[in-house]
Amino acid sequence: MREQARVVPLNRDDASARLGEALRLFGEISEGTLSVDREARITWISEPYCRLLGIEDADAAIGRPVEEIIPESRMRQVVETGRPILLDLLNFGEQHFVVCRVPLKNAAGEVEGAMGFVFYDRVDYLKPILDRFQSLQVKLDQANAELARARGARYSLSSFIGVSPAIVELKSTARRFALREGAVLVQGETGVGKELLAHALHLASARASGPFVAVNMAAVPETLLESEFFGVAPGAFTGAERRARPGKFELADGGTLFLDEIGDMPAAIQAKFLRVLQEGEFEALGSNTVKHVNVRIVAATSQNLEAKVEAGAFRADLYYRLAVLPLFVPALRERPEDIPVIAERILDDIPKEPGFGGWYLTDSGLDVLLAHPWPGNVRELRNVLERATALAECEALDAAAIRRVMGTSGEADAASGAEAAGEPLRLADAVAQAEAAAIRAALARAGGDKSRAARLLGVSRSQLYAKLKAFGDPA
Numbered sequence: 329m330r331e332q333a334r335v336v337p338l339n340r341d342d343a344s345a346r347l348g349e350a351l352r353l354f355g356e357i358s359e360g361t362l363s364v365d366r367e368a369r370i371t372w373i374s375e376p377y378c379r380l381l382g383i384e385d386a387d388a389a390i391g392r393p394v395e396e397i398i399p400e401s402r403m404r405q406v407v408e409t410g411r412p413i414l415l416d417l418l419n420f421g422e423q424h425f426v427v428c429r430v431p432l433k434n435a436a437g438e439v440e441g442a443m444g445f446v447f448y449d450r451v452d453y454l455k456p457i458l459d460r461f462q463s464l465q466v467k468l469d470q471a472n473a474e475l476a477r478a479r480g481a482r483y484s485l486s487s488f489i490g491v492s493p494a495i496v497e498l499k500s501t502a503r504r505f506a507l508r509e510g511a512v513l514v515q516g517e518t519g520v521g522k523e524l525l526a527h528a529l530h531l532a533s534a535r536a537s538g539p540f541v542a543v544n545m546a547a548v549p550e551t552l553l554e555s556e557f558f559g560v561a562p563g564a565f566t567g568a569e570r571r572a573r574p575g576k577f578e579l580a581d582g583g584t585l586f587l588d589e590i591g592d593m594p595a596a597i598q599a600k601f602l603r604v605l606q607e608g609e610f611e612a613l614g615s616n617t618v619k620h621v622n623v624r625i626v627a628a629t630s631q632n633l634e635a636k637v638e639a640g641a642f643r644a645d646l647y648y649r650l651a652v653l654p655l656f657v658p659a660l661r662e663r664p665e666d667i668p669v670i671a672e673r674i675l676d677d678i679p680k681e682p683g684f685g686g687w688y689l690t691d692s693g694l695d696v697l698l699a700h701p702w703p704g705n706v707r708e709l710r711n712v713l714e715r716a717t718a719l720a721e722c723e724a725l726d727a728a729a730i731r732r733v734m735g736t737s738g739e740a741d742a743a744s745g746a747e748a749a750g751e752p753l754r755l756a757d758a759v760a761q762a763e764a765a766a767i768r769a770a771l772a773r774a775g776g777d778k779s780r781a782a783r784l785l786g787v788s789r790s791q792l793y794a795k796l797k798a799f800g801d802p803a
């Protein structure tokens with residue numbers, strides 16, 4: 329038996345009597361009823377509604393602000409605006425209710441409170457819409473969970489391998505910096521693990537459960553950087569971009585925004601960026617609404633940013649904002665004691681052949697690694713080991729197995745490995761070798777500045793970046 333709603337007597341005149349009758353009817357078909365006073369404090373709640381909400385003592389709810397009992401309630405909005413919300417979905421924990429909320433007014437038209445009616449899925453005609461809503465909600469939750477996983481940081485400080493005094497000290501400084509809120513600037517040659525360190529900083533910070541969002545300045549075409557960072561308001565452009573799109577700042581709200589290759593940030597974006605760092609606010613493209621975000625910045629560069637500032641190619645004020653907490657990752661050749669431990673970890677991660685015990689370096693193999701200058705640092709070391717294991721005949725990697733994939737120039741190159749092994753050189757490999765050589769020469773002439781190197785090569789920054797990624801060894 330459904331309980332009759334005990335509606336406040338409203339028979340002061342005909343109109344209020346009719347309203348009272350309507351409310352009673354609503355109360356009869358609804359599966360829960362609630363009333364609040366003009367301060368949105370609960371004045372009455374029906375027993376079925378208490379059961380739906382899992383409330384044992386209805387009296388204990390009386391007099392409490394409605395949000396204390398139903399956090400997502402919008403009854404306060406109804407008493408504040410005097411306008412009903414005739415059809416709405418209310419989330420309560422895992423449950424979703426269809427609700428209807430109406431204001432209660434006195435003869436003078438003043439709001440005295442509000443009534444809310446709840447319809448659960450036992451009401452047949454609501455079942456299809458609730459089922460559909462619930463299945464969409466499940467899909468949305470799954471998509472959000474996947475997105476959060478993809479955006480989350482993957483590497484903690486324990487994945488940053490190193491036993492050299494420089495790395496031990498770097499990790500201890502990073503641990504302290506992680507707990508602070510200032511921007512971190514990670515500097516070091518390409519492939520030394522700056523991105524890995526950025527992930528680790530995020531995971532060791534109070535923001536660890538928030539998003540980790542990365543943007544590579546060199547990989548995004550200059551014309552798209554602004555929308556990438558600040559997002560696009562609905563209708564900002566015609567055609568494909570008609571829909572709103574959040575920018576990386578918004579996506580990183582409550583977490584960390586990692587800016588890789590910060591030295592490549594175009595001057596036009598630098599000014600806008602500085603404003604966000606100073607004021608914590610920005611406007612999406614095509615919008616004049618200011619958005620506020622709480623984002624921690626971790627930036628990385630393999631260029632000498634101070635020299636860029638002196639040359640006027642990077643704003644000094646932005647540099648000081650970014651380099652509040654500076655970290656420097658030394659090159660691999662300056663810490664040879666890290667090579668055996670990093671190599672061991674990399675080999676552990678490489679899938680083993682069935683029946684194999686696992687990859688390992690012989691003394692002569694290790695000597696070759698120790699003698700190499702590693703211009704591409706740990707990334708190059710990883711590539712060498714991956715290639716060596718791909719071509720190796722047994723699990724022991726000796727000097728010959730390593731040299732074979734290092735090429736005569738001492739750099740990792742699968743094609744030259746094949747050549748050395750007497751295998752025919754495919755045209756694609758030959759082209760790739762020539763491209764890699766041209767890129768290395770351009771990077772050397774440009775002092776590691778990828779924008780300049782791209783100009784020298786006559787390609788865009790993003791094209792150069794794509795090539796570097798494809799070669800796996802940008803040095």
Ligand SMILES: Nc1ncnc2c1ncn2[C@@H]1O[C@H](COP(=O)(O)OP(=O)(O)OP(=O)(O)O)[C@@H](O)[C@H]1O
Pocket residue numbers: 487488489490516517518519520521522523524525588628629630670673706707710802
């Ligand atoms: N200390 C380390 N321990 C384990 N792996 C490492 C270490 N340093 C770097 N690596 C690995 O080397 C590769 C390159 O690292 P990462 O991309 O972080 O370098 P980077 O300095 O950001 O390079 P770039 O400047 O080219 O973007 C990654 O596969 C990373 O996991």
